[in-house]
Amino acid sequence: MITVDDIIETNRMITENxxxxxxxTMGISLRDCSHPNIDQFCQNVYDKITRxxxxxxxxxxxxxxxxxxxIIHKRISVTPIAIAADxxxxxxxxPVAEALDRAGKAVGVNFIGGFSALVEKGFTHGDxxxxxxxxxAMATTDIVCSSVNLGSTKAGINxxxxxxxxxxxxxxxxxxxxxxxxxxxxxxxxxxxxxxNPFMAGAFHGVSExxxxxxxxVSGPGVVKHALEDLKGADCAEIAETIKKTAFKITxxxxxxxxxxxxxxxxxxxxxxxSLAPTADVGDSVxxxxxxxxxxxxxxxxxxxxxxxxxxxxxxxxxxxxxxxxGLSGAFIPVSEDEGMISAVQKGSLSIEKLEAMTCxxxxxxxxxxxxxxxxxxxxxxxxxxxxxxxxxxxKTTAVRVIPVPxxxxxxxxxxxxxxxYCPIVPVRSQYSSAAFIARGGRIPAxxxxxxx
Amino acid sequence: xKLVVTIVGKDRVGIIAMTSQLLAENDVNILSINQNIMDxxxxxxxxxxxxxxxxxxxxxxxxxxxxxxxxxxxxxKVQHQDIFNVMHNI
Numbered sequence: 012m013i014t015v016d017d018i019i020e021t022n023r024m025i026t027e028n029x030x031x032x033x034x035x036t037m038g039i040s041l042r043d044c045s046h047p048n049i050d051q052f053c054q055n056v057y058d059k060i061t062r063x064x065x066x067x068x069x070x071x072x073x074x075x076x077x078x079x080x081x082i083i084h085k086r087i088s089v090t091p092i093a094i095a096a097d098x099x100x101x102x103x104x105x106p107v108a109e110a111l112d113r114a115g116k117a118v119g120v121n122f123i124g125g126f127s128a129l130v131e132k133g134f135t136h137g138d139x140x141x142x143x144x145x146x147x148a149m150a151t152t153d154i155v156c157s158s159v160n161l162g163s164t165k166a167g168i169n170x171x172x173x174x175x176x177x178x179x180x181x182x183x184x185x186x187x188x189x190x191x192x193x194x195x196x197x198x199x200x201x202x203x204x205x206x207x208n209p210f211m212a213g214a215f216h217g218v219s220e221x222x223x224x225x226x227x228x229v230s231g232p233g234v235v236k237h238a239l240e241d242l243k244g245a246d247c248a249e250i251a252e253t254i255k256k257t258a259f260k261i262t263x264x265x266x267x268x269x270x271x272x273x274x275x276x277x278x279x280x281x282x283x284x285x286s287l288a289p290t291a292d293v294g295d296s297v298x299x300x301x302x303x304x305x306x307x308x309x310x311x312x313x314x315x316x317x318x319x320x321x322x323x324x325x326x327x328x329x330x331x332x333x334x335x336x337x338g339l340s341g342a343f344i345p346v347s348e349d350e351g352m353i354s355a356v357q358k359g360s361l362s363i364e365k366l367e368a369m370t371c372x373x374x375x376x377x378x379x380x381x382x383x384x385x386x387x388x389x390x391x392x393x394x395x396x397x398x399x400x401x402x403x404x405x406x407k408t409t410a411v412r413v414i415p416v417p418x419x420x421x422x423x424x425x426x427x428x429x430x431x432x433y434c435p436i437v438p439v440r441s442q443y444s445s446a447a448f449i450a451r452g453g454r455i456p457a458x459x460x461x462x463x464x
Numbered sequence: 465x466k467l468v469v470t471i472v473g474k475d476r477v478g479i480i481a482m483t484s485q486l487l488a489e490n491d492v493n494i495l496s497i498n499q500n501i502m503d504x505x506x507x508x509x510x511x512x513x514x515x516x517x518x519x520x521x522x523x524x525x526x527x528x529x530x531x532x533x534x535x536x537x538x539x540x541k542v543q544h545q546d547i548f549n550v551m552h553n554i
Contacts, residue, residue, distance in 0.1 A: 013545070015498045015509045017552040018468055022541070076523045079543035263550040 022079070028233035029295045030261065031081040032268050033288045034121075035071050036209030038088045038216035038224040038281065039063045041095035041125075049099040053110035056095070060087060060114035060123075063223055068119040070275045074268055082268065083230075083430070087115060088214035089125035097137030104141050108148035108155045115154045124156040124214035129204070131166040132454075142172070145179050149194030150186035156212035162202035162399035164406045168455040173399065176200050177392030177449065181415060184384065188417040191425045195414040196347075196379065200395050202402030202409045207282050208338040213375075213410060224281035225273040226338060229265035229329075230288040231257075233295045235321075239303045250304060251324040258285065258328030266333045284338030285329035286374055287321075289349040291432030297321075297342050298351025298361075309351055310361030318342060319372035339408060341374025347427055347434030348379050356435050363394075363437050371401055376410035381425045381434040384417035391415065393445030404458055466545035467492070467522070469510040469529070473538030475501050479508070482532060483540070487512055490520045490528075506538070511545065 024030040044055035068085045075082040089095070092107050099107075108126050115123035126148055128138040145157050159176060162168035180195055187194030199213040206217015209226035216224070238257045242250060265283045273280035289297045298309035301317045322341040330336055344366065346352045355361035363380060370376045376398050382391075395411045402409030416425050419436050426433045469487075471479065480499070487494060492514045499508040514522065526542045533540030 013468075013548045013552055017548055018470065018509050021548050021551050022470060073523065076526060077544045078547040079541055080547060260551045264547060267546060267550045 024231070024234045025080060028231070028237045029290070029292065030231045030234050030264070031083050032265055033228045033230040034084040034086050034209050035067070035082060035268065035272050036086040036088055036214055036226045036228065037064050037067050037276070037278065038207070038220055038226060040216055040220065040222045041090040041092075044095055045098050047098055047100050049096070049101045049106055052096055052099050053106055056089075056107065057110050057114045060089070060111070061117050064118045064120065066276060070272055073275070074271050078267070080264055080268065084121040085119070086209065086211060086214065087118075087120050087123045088209070088216045089123065090216045090218065091125055091127035091129055093128035093135065093138045093141035094218065096141070097135055102140060103147070104144040105147045105151060108144070108152050111155045112152035120154070122154050122156055122211045124158065124211050125216060126155050126157040127159065127215040129160045130169050130172050131160055131163040132169065134172070142175055142179060145198060146182040146186050146194065149183045149197050156197045156199075156214065158199040158201055158204065158213045158215060160201040160204035161395075162403050164203060164403050165457055167457040168202065168396065168399045168403055170396065170449070170455060171452040173392050173396045174449050174452055176395055177388035177390075180391050180413065181388045184415045184417055191427060192384070192414050192416045193427060196412065196427055196431050198412065200411045202399035203407060204410075205338055205408060209284050210286060210288065210339060212412065220281070221279060223278045225269055225276065225278050226281040226284065227265050227269035227272070228284040228286055228288060228338065229261050230286070231261040232287045232289045232297045232300055234261060235287065236296070236300045236303050239300065247320060251320055254321060254324035255328030258325045259332045262329035262332035280335070282335045282337030283329070283333040285325055285333075285336055285340040286338070287325055287342045289343060289345065290430055291348055291350050291353065293350050296349045296351035297344060298349055298355055302351060308358055308360035309355040310365050314365065315368050315372055318344070318369050322373055339374045343375060343378060344369055344373045345378035345412075346380045346437065347432040348430060349432070353432070353434060356437055363439055367397060367401070370398060370409055371405060375408055376402070378410065378412050379414070379431065379434065380412070380437050381414045381416050381419070382439055383421060383436055384415050384419050386415045386439060387444070387446070389444060389446035389449045390439060392449040394439070396449070400455070403455070465514055465516060465522070466495070467512045467514055468543050468545050468548060469512055470541045471506065471508040471510075471533065471538055473506055473533070473536070475504055475506040476536065479506055479536065479538065482536065483510070483529070486529060486532060490525055491515055491518050492525070
C-alpha cells in the first residue's frame with residue numbers, strides 16, 4: 012500500500028531533484044544487412060532501422076506522460092559498422108554514417124550509436140576503413156556516435172590503434188572546428204567495452220545480442236545528493252546504506268519503464284544500466300554528491316575514496332531492483348556534463364590527473380574533457396593508453412572522450428550545448444612527450460590474472 | 465488501472481467539485497482522497513481507478529485535467545500508480 016508520503020517523495024524526486032530516465036535505447040542488429048554493394052547495404056540499414064524503431068519515440072513519450080517520469084532521450088544502437096559493413100567493396104564508410112544519420116532522424120531519436128570497431132586484438136579490412144572514416148563521418152553527420160574498443164583484459168591493448176586514435180581525434184577536431192570540435196564529443200575510445208551499454212557516445216549493439224533489444228539507462232545524482240543532505244555527521248556505513256536505498260528506488264523506476272517499453276514495442280528487455288548520469292544543470296551533479304559527503308571541493312584528497320563508495324553502493328542498491336543489470340552501471344564523471352565537476356575544474360581543484368585516478372573506481376573513464384587544441388596526437392594517445400591500461404589491469408570498462416578544441420587555451424570555456432554541457436579547458440600538466448613510446452605500436456600483452464599486487 | 469491524482473495550488477471554492485465531476489464524466493472511480501490546506505495552499509492526493517479498456521486514454525485525461533487546473537490556477541498531475549508501487553514496495 013502506498014502512502015501519501017511515498018507519493019510526495021516520488022514527485023519531489025522528479026520535480027526538485029531532477030530524477031529522470033536518461034535514455035531508452037533500442038539495440039538493433041545489422042548483421043542481416045550486409046551486402047557487397049555499399050549503396051544497397053546503406054539502404055538495407057536504413058530500412059531495418061526505420062522499420063524496427065518506428066514507434067520507439069512515440070512509445071517513450073507515452074510512458075513519460077502516463078507515469079509522469081521524464082525520459083530525456085530515445086536512442087538507437089546498432090551492430091558495430093566495421094562488422095556489419097565488412098563485406099562492402101569500398102574504401103570509406105562515410106556513406107554508412109550518413110545513412111545512420113538519416114534513419115535516426117527519420118524515427119526521431121536523439122542519437123544513434125554503433126559507428127564502431129572492436130579491435131583489441133587486431134584490425135580487419137573493415138575495421139581499418141571504419142577508423143579512417145571516423146573524422147569525416149563525425150563532420151558530416153549530426154546524431155551518429157562512434158566508438159572504438161582497443162583493449163581488453165583478455166587480449167591486452169592494441170597500441171597501433173592507440174596511436175591511430177590520437178590522430179583520428181585530432182583530425183576530427185580540425186574538421187569540426189567551427190562547432191568547437193563537437194565531433195570529438197561523439198567519439199569514445201574504450202577498453203573492455205560492454206555490448207549492452209545504452210549511453211552515448213559509446214553505445215553499440217554487441218555481437219552476442221539478439222536481433223533487437225531494449226536497454227534503459229537511469230539517472231538521478233540529484234536524488235542521491237538530496238538523500239545525503241539529512242546525514243550531516245553520519246558515518247560512512249550510514250552514507251553507503253542511504254545511497255543503496257536511493258539507488259534501489261531510482262532503478263525500480265528504470266525497470267518499470269524498461270518493462271513497459273519492451274512490452275509495448277514487442278522487443279525483449281535487455282538490461283538496466285544503473286549509472287548515475289549527471290547533467291550540467293544545478294542539482295544534477297555527481298561531484299556535488301562527493302562534496303555532500305564532506306569534501307570541500309571535488310578533487311580534494313579523499314575524492315577517489317568517496318567516489319569508490321558511491322559507485323559500489325549504487326551497484327548494490329540497483330542490483331536488487333532490476334532483473335537484469337548491465338552496461339556501464341556506476342557513477343559517471345563527465346566533466347562538461349556535470350555542474351560540480353565544471354566548478355571544481357574552474358577552481359583548480361580538479362585536474363586531468365586526479366580524474367584519471369578517479370576512473371580507477373568510477374563506472375567508465377575520462378569523459379567529456381576539453382583540452383588545448385594544440386595538444387599533440389601522441390599526447391592524446393598517451394592519455395588513451397594510460398586509461399586503457401587501468402581498464403585492462405583492473406578488469407573494468409574504461410574510456411577516453413577528450414576534445415582538443417582548436418584555438419582554445421587554458422582559461423577558455425567551451426560551450427557544447429544540450430546534455431553535452433560546457434567545459435573549461437583542462438590543462439594536461441606534463442609538457443613532456445609520449446611520442447617515441449606511442450610510435451612503437453604493436454600490442455601490450457594480456458595481463459596476468461594472479462599475483463594481484 | 466489505478467491512477468494517482470495530485471493537486472497543488474491556492475485554495476478556492478470548487479476544486480474538488482471540478483475534479484470529481486471531470487473524473488466522473490470520464491468513468492473514473494475515486495477510491496480515496498487525502499486533502500489538507502497548508503498556509504492557504506490546497507494539497508490533495510487522490511487514488512482513482514480508470515477502466516482498462518474504456519474509451520478515454522490516460523494521456524487525454526491528463527491533458528483535460530491539466531487544462532482545467534490551469535484555468536483555476538492549480539497544478540494537477542495524473543500518474544499511473546505503478547511508478548509509486550515499484551519505488552516504494554518490494
